[in-house]
Amino acid sequence: EHDGLRASEIGFLWSISRVISTLTTPVWTALADRTKRARTMSQVSLVLAVVPFLMLAVPLRTDAPRLTPRAAALWSFSFVGGPASSLRDALALAGCQSADEW
Numbered sequence: 637e638h639d640g641l642r643a644s645e646i647g648f649l650w651s652i653s654r655v656i657s658t659l660t661t662p663v664w665t666a667l668a669d670r671t672k673r674a675r676t677m678s679q680v681s682l683v684l685a686v687v688p689f690l691m692l693a694v695p696l697r698t699d700a701p702r703l704t705p706r707a708a709a710l711w712s713f714s715f716v717g718g719p720a721s722s723l724r725d726a727l728a729l730a731g732c733q734s735a736d737e738w
Contacts, residue, residue, distance in 0.1 A: 664681065
């Protein structure tokens with residue numbers, strides 16, 4: 637709301653963000669499993685998530701449209717940053733020799 641967005645627009649942005657994250661997480665984790673590079677994928681996800689996160693902090697001009705740039709930044713962040721927690725979970729499980737150690 638500080639950016640001049642209505643509550644319904646903010647809800648729309650976050651709803652689509654969750655859908656993007658839900659749809660892309662299995663793709664990222666399947667790729668990490670197939671290539672056996674969960675650590676690399678997790679690091680890449682973290683590094684790539686920095687750019688859209690910082691884009692969210694950039695102030696917009698008062699006469700510029702606000703929904704589109706915020707949507708692009710938030711949805712990009714969801715695409716690259718959403719799978720990070722699942723990849724970290726996979727790394728934690730891989731670090732254990734068996735499930736009994738949990």
